[in-house]
Amino acid sequence: MSEAIKNRYEFTILFDVENGNPNGDPDAGNMPRVDPETGYGIVTDVCLKRKIRNCIETICEGKPGYRIYVKEGVPLQRSDKEAYAYVGAADEKEIKKLKTNDPELDKKIRDFMCQNFFDIRTFGAVMTTFVKSALNCGQVRGPVQLGFARSIDPVVTQEVTITRVAITTEKDAETKKTEIGRKYIIPYALYRVDGYISANLARKVTGFSEEDLQYLWQAIINMFEYDRSAARGNMAVRELIVFKHDSELGNAPAYKLFDTIHVHKKDGVVAPRSYNDYEVTVDEDKVPEQVTCTRMI
Numbered sequence: 001m002s003e004a005i006k007n008r009y010e011f012t013i014l015f016d017v018e019n020g021n022p023n024g025d026p027d028a029g030n031m032p033r034v035d036p037e038t039g040y041g042i043v044t045d046v047c048l049k050r051k052i053r054n055c056i057e058t059i060c061e062g063k064p065g066y067r068i069y070v071k072e073g074v075p076l077q078r079s080d081k082e083a084y085a086y087v088g089a090a091d092e093k094e095i096k097k098l099k100t101n102d103p104e105l106d107k108k109i110r111d112f113m114c115q116n117f118f119d120i121r122t123f124g125a126v127m128t129t130f131v132k133s134a135l136n137c138g139q140v141r142g143p144v145q146l147g148f149a150r151s152i153d154p155v156v157t158q159e160v161t162i163t164r165v166a167i168t169t170e171k172d173a174e175t176k177k178t179e180i181g182r183k184y185i186i187p188y189a190l191y192r193v194d195g196y197i198s199a200n201l202a203r204k205v206t207g208f209s210e211e212d213l214q215y216l217w218q219a220i221i222n223m224f225e226y227d228r229s230a231a232r233g234n235m236a237v238r239e240l241i242v243f244k245h246d247s248e249l250g251n252a253p254a255y256k257l258f259d260t261i262h263v264h265k266k267d268g269v270v271a272p273r274s275y276n277d278y279e280v281t282v283d284e285d286k287v288p289e290q291v292t293c294t295r296m297i
Contacts, residue, residue, distance in 0.1 A: 001207035005143075008250040009197035009213075010243045010257050013147075013220060015149070016190045016275055020233020023047045024184070031184045039154035041189050045146040048193065051223035053119050056215060058226045060118070066215070069117040069125055080129035083109045083144050092133045099135070110137035114206045121206045122216060143201040143208045144186045144216065149193035152263050153272065184234060194258050198297050200247040217242070217296060230272070238275050240296040241282060251290035260286050260293075 023043040024030035033042040038056040043290035053068050069079055087108055089095040099105045109130065114121045124142025131138030162181050202208035217240065224235040243257045260283040270279045287293045 003210045004202040004207050005197070005199045005210055005213055006203075006248055008199050008248060010242045010254045011195045011220075012239070012258060012261055013149075013193050013195065013237060014190060014194075014239035014241075014263065014280065015224065015235060016187055016188065017232065018188050018234040018236060018274070019185050020190070020229075021186065021231055022191070022235060024202040024231075032155065032186050034155060034157065041151035041155040041186060041191065043149035043191055043193070044135055045148055045193075048146055048149065048223070049119070049123055051227055052216070052219045054227055055219040055223045055225075056118050057211070059218060059222070060215060065115060066118045067116055069113070069120050074132070076127065077129050079113075080188070082116070083112045083130075088112050090224045093134050095135070106137040108134050110140060110205075111207075112194045113137075114140065116214070118212065121212060122209050124206070140206060141201060142206060143198040144195065144200075146193055149191040151189045151191050153265070153279065155189045158185050158187060159183075159187055162278070180276045180297045183231065189286075190238070190262060190263070190272065190275065190278055192252075196254060202240060203248070221297060236275075237297065239280055242294045242296055244292045244294065246290040246292075257287065257291065257293075260284070 006035055021030070022041070023033050025033045026140050035042055047236070053070065056066060057068045057071070062068070065265045069076065084090065084095055087095070087098060087102075087105060095105075102108075108131060113125075113127065117123070117125075120140055120142070122142055122144045127138045127140070129138070152270055160183050162183060163180060164179045167176065167179060172179070184205055197208075197213070207271070224232075224237060241261060245251045262281045262283070263278055265272055266277055266279050282293060282295065284293050
């Protein structure tokens with residue numbers, strides 16, 4: 001594996017949706033997530049991480065060390081057993097016996113999982129199998145963290161009625177020729193999410209490397225490009241603004257860097273319907289000399 005990153009990073013992602021549902025809420029009939037007090041749209045960190053995982057799996061298919069731990073159709077326990085086999089244990093009983101004679105066993109298992117699975121190395125993970133076996137490696141804190149994305153302006157959710165000519169059952173076909181359904185969309189919204197990368201955690205815990213970092217940027221930029229869906233409409237990452245510190249622990253508070261980014265509607269725009277209705281600026285003169293600001297898109 002490559003050497004762990006040596007610099008702290010913060011980054012901001014701007015992405016938009018047109019005539020789609022960026023993140024449905026299963027507790028609200030899969031309507032787009034909205035802050036009920038302000039009307040601003042919300043996209044969860046879990047949703048964005050899923051897109052990044054899917055993108056990494058696509059662009060790094062078959063590449064050693066870039067498997068995905070949290071993925072559809074693969075029980076987590078199945079992947080956990082690979083680490084047991086790596087240290088020579090068949091089950092929980094054997095792993096407990098091995099631990100009594102090997103004080104480094106927890107670290108060996110953690111390192112094996114981090115080396116093989118990109119999303120553990122990046123976001124961390126809670127590995128229940130190891131927790132139940134009384135191992136101290138079941139919870140791995142990842143160096144890359146995302147917050148919730150929030151829309152720049154309040155959103156308006158529209159309920160669209162759709163019809164289908166194919167009838168579900170023979171009985172229904174005797175009485176009707178079409179069926180009616182509904183879907184929820186947001187005509188347009190621009191979202192912002194801030195992220196953090198800790199070089200300190202990368203060095204001490206997961207080994208997140210410079211190569212991993214480059215793949216992460218690539219996955220963020222393309223996370224909607226390989227994951228199209230009619231339900232999500234047109235989605236695209238419009239900006240990736242990266243702040244790189246000159247040191248491992250950082251040279252400025254994150255909030256001061258994020259405050260240099262300004263996103264607002266252009267004059268005369270009442271209801272934004274495209275990215276061109278917004279203006280994005282960065283006060284680079286307010287960024288400390290020890291921090292480099294790069295607009296990657």
